Amino acid sequence: MSTTGRSGKEPVAVVGIGQTKHVAARHDVSIAGLVREAAARALADAELTWADIDAVVIGKAPDFFEGVMMPELYLADALGAVGKPMLRVHTAGSVGGSTALVASNLVAARVHRTVLTLAFEKQSESNAMWGLSLPVPFQQPLLAGAGGFFAPHVRAYMRRTGAPDTVGSLVAYKDRRNALKNPYAHLHEHDITLEKVQASPMLWDPIRYSETCPSSDGACAMVLTDRAGAARSPKPPAWVHGGAMRSEPTLFAGKDFVSPQAGKDCAADVYRQAGITDPRREIDAVEMYVPFSWYEPMWLENLGFAAEGEGWKLTEAGVTELDGDLPVNPSGGVLSTNPIGASGMIRFAEAALQVRGQAGEHQVPGARRALGHAYGGGAQFFAMWLVGAEEPTP
Amino acid sequence: MARYAREVAVVAFAQSDHLRRTDELSEVEMVMPVLHQVLAATGLKAGEIGFTCSGSSDYLAGRAFSFTMTLDGVGAWPPISESHVEMDGAWALYEAWVKIQTGEADTALVYSYGKSSPGSVRDVLTRQLDPYYVAPLWPDSVALAALQAQALIDAGETDEPALAAIGARSRAAAETNPHAQLSGSVPQGDYQVRPLRTGDCPPIGDGVAAVILAAGDLARQLCERPAWITGIDHRIEAHSLGLRDLTDSPSTRIAAEHAGVFEAPVDTAELHAPFSSQEVVLRKALGLGDGVSVNPSGGALAANPVMAAGLIRIGEAAARIHRGESDRAVAHATSGPCLQQNLVAVLEGDRA
Numbered sequence: 001m002s003t004t005g006r007s008g009k010e011p012v013a014v015v016g017i018g019q020t021k022h023v024a025a026r027h028d029v030s031i032a033g034l035v036r037e038a039a040a041r042a043l044a045d046a047e048l049t050w051a052d053i054d055a056v057v058i059g060k061a062p063d064f065f066e067g068v069m070m071p072e073l074y075l076a077d078a079l080g081a082v083g084k085p086m087l088r089v090h091t092a093g094s095v096g097g098s099t100a101l102v103a104s105n106l107v108a109a110r111v112h113r114t115v116l117t118l119a120f121e122k123q124s125e126s127n128a129m130w131g132l133s134l135p136v137p138f139q140q141p142l143l144a145g146a147g148g149f150f151a152p153h154v155r156a157y158m159r160r161t162g163a164p165d166t167v168g169s170l171v172a173y174k175d176r177r178n179a180l181k182n183p184y185a186h187l188h189e190h191d192i193t194l195e196k197v198q199a200s201p202m203l204w205d206p207i208r209y210s211e212t213c214p215s216s217d218g219a220c221a222m223v224l225t226d227r228a229g230a231a232r233s234p235k236p237p238a239w240v241h242g243g244a245m246r247s248e249p250t251l252f253a254g255k256d257f258v259s260p261q262a263g264k265d266c267a268a269d270v271y272r273q274a275g276i277t278d279p280r281r282e283i284d285a286v287e288m289y290v291p292f293s294w295y296e297p298m299w300l301e302n303l304g305f306a307a308e309g310e311g312w313k314l315t316e317a318g319v320t321e322l323d324g325d326l327p328v329n330p331s332g333g334v335l336s337t338n339p340i341g342a343s344g345m346i347r348f349a350e351a352a353l354q355v356r357g358q359a360g361e362h363q364v365p366g367a368r369r370a371l372g373h374a375y376g377g378g379a380q381f382f383a384m385w386l387v388g389a390e391e392p393t394p
Numbered sequence: 395m396a397r398y399a400r401e402v403a404v405v406a407f408a409q410s411d412h413l414r415r416t417d418e419l420s421e422v423e424m425v426m427p428v429l430h431q432v433l434a435a436t437g438l439k440a441g442e443i444g445f446t447c448s449g450s451s452d453y454l455a456g457r458a459f460s461f462t463m464t465l466d467g468v469g470a471w472p473p474i475s476e477s478h479v480e481m482d483g484a485w486a487l488y489e490a491w492v493k494i495q496t497g498e499a500d501t502a503l504v505y506s507y508g509k510s511s512p513g514s515v516r517d518v519l520t521r522q523l524d525p526y527y528v529a530p531l532w533p534d535s536v537a538l539a540a541l542q543a544q545a546l547i548d549a550g551e552t553d554e555p556a557l558a559a560i561g562a563r564s565r566a567a568a569e570t571n572p573h574a575q576l577s578g579s580v581p582q583g584d585y586q587v588r589p590l591r592t593g594d595c596p597p598i599g600d601g602v603a604a605v606i607l608a609a610g611d612l613a614r615q616l617c618e619r620p621a622w623i624t625g626i627d628h629r630i631e632a633h634s635l636g637l638r639d640l641t642d643s644p645s646t647r648i649a650a651e652h653a654g655v656f657e658a659p660v661d662t663a664e665l666h667a668p669f670s671s672q673e674v675v676l677r678k679a680l681g682l683g684d685g686v687s688v689n690p691s692g693g694a695l696a697a698n699p700v701m702a703a704g705l706i707r708i709g710e711a712a713a714r715i716h717r718g719e720s721d722r723a724v725a726h727a728t729s730g731p732c733l734q735q736n737l738v739a740v741l742e743g744d745r746a
Contacts, residue, residue, distance in 0.1 A: 068525045074524045089480075105493055111495060248473040
């Protein structure tokens, strides 16, 4: 006997979402002030107080980004965690997504009823490029920053699929226009044109300046709760229909950097849990982790929205536009806002906003099911969830 | 009625020898033999494990994303369901235990590691403090523990000879622990920061720990006498030392209540008390009487690989149950300055 009669998992609902206005540098607040702002907004959205929270799960990318070791210790007071359980998750760039999944599991396992989860990065406190470039004995240096690491894989994608070299700029132009509709997005480029994207300097061929993510200060928080908590929610909840994490090694001979197996397996697990058999038709909106523009067509294939080699055709045909058949990154995505440790959670939260019908000007009309996606490391850590407007059927 | 949806047990535990320096080993080379050992104890292969979770800190490694390389030591192909906490491995075990409670996994591999030798761990740990008001002053971990020890002495809860006896007892117990870094008759030494002498402080060392969890009947198949986790909880307190009574540990007491420690007597306690004075605080919070065997492994005063020492407490308590030396044990892990955050687990063996 491994169960006590309570069969299956508790359904998990997102009832509160809060973000900061993401900017290059929040000189007006400390790290504690930044995270508290997002958490307070999530509580206000749920119409709950700090006392309603049973546990806190916090995530961020490497501690070297702010220069604080295990900052959850210092942040316990700011997040109302004193006397409560507090967990700190760190899974590289996918961490915002993983953090939400760990929090979701606490509710699903019926260990806690209402959990606050939050992810942040205050990149202006330090220098992310330095934080990623500390040399290590015995290991190969990766000193070129993230763009230098990912550019060859974009090249490989272009060669493999025959995608024309205009596709990346289409993604950037779309995401930056979508960001204009999102009041929390970092980059609001009101004068953006496709020509300006294409004329921007080449950084890591074929990735241009306007096809890369900014460096942001920001935090994102969510309140997750059980079925009873959802029933009390003042606004429509988003229900978690499936969630999964997958990891694979950074470097090895058989690794497919263009379409990593861990990403395919993670998506397949989420779709199985959610009963999705045809993601292209059954999912209404996607918040995808696209730090460099070309990752949109690449992930369209990796996530099963397009056959191998066909992802760029969806982008080129406008399918992924806000008014397209499969809107990708209606919020403006990572290309418009990148507080690294929070970026995955923003994807998860924006997916939830879509199915709650709370996404404002960047709302996809009638969105019922949305995918939140995050990845990190050398395209090796994946975290995803699928949220829906309806309570999942057991 | 059971507290949780599923019965989960520690079915295997392995650890490295804890050493002052391991300059010749990378973290992967340190971790891999321990992972192989813990898997061999159950006959499971890495690919058969339902969920993997690790704990470590980038600040010890001196680089960002250090755990991404260490994951290679698991042999993570084909892709695995995996996560990481930037905490002691005891909290990685907690995340894995939650995952099994959801029913999404039946087994979990949990590991953690720390190499303190490349840097000065006293200085490194100051970076845990409030970055604006406290960290710039670089108050180190021994100085903060000394404040706590002096508060205990001032409150009449202990004195220097009693603290010395805790160190001596721990290192005497460690004589039967082949992995311990310090054992036997170790001189109490000079003051490090008054009132703490060398003997009141943990050794600085490198080490690894790994545990396998399994649910229900699978646990019974994998282990002759599983160590059932009948309760587990963790709590955090305010960060600022000025906001806390350093002679008490309310977070340990709340966690213990939620884990069910006080519902029946325990015979063994593995406490993560890196300083002798912290054992005084934890004994009081957990209500441990003289009849309880405290830190029969030698505890953190015999080996304190940072980020693994808490997971080792759970492993050591479980191993005593596996061997039939304990029926109901409490295991404890701590994080942060002066016992800021505490995890408590109750482990029980089936009675004959």
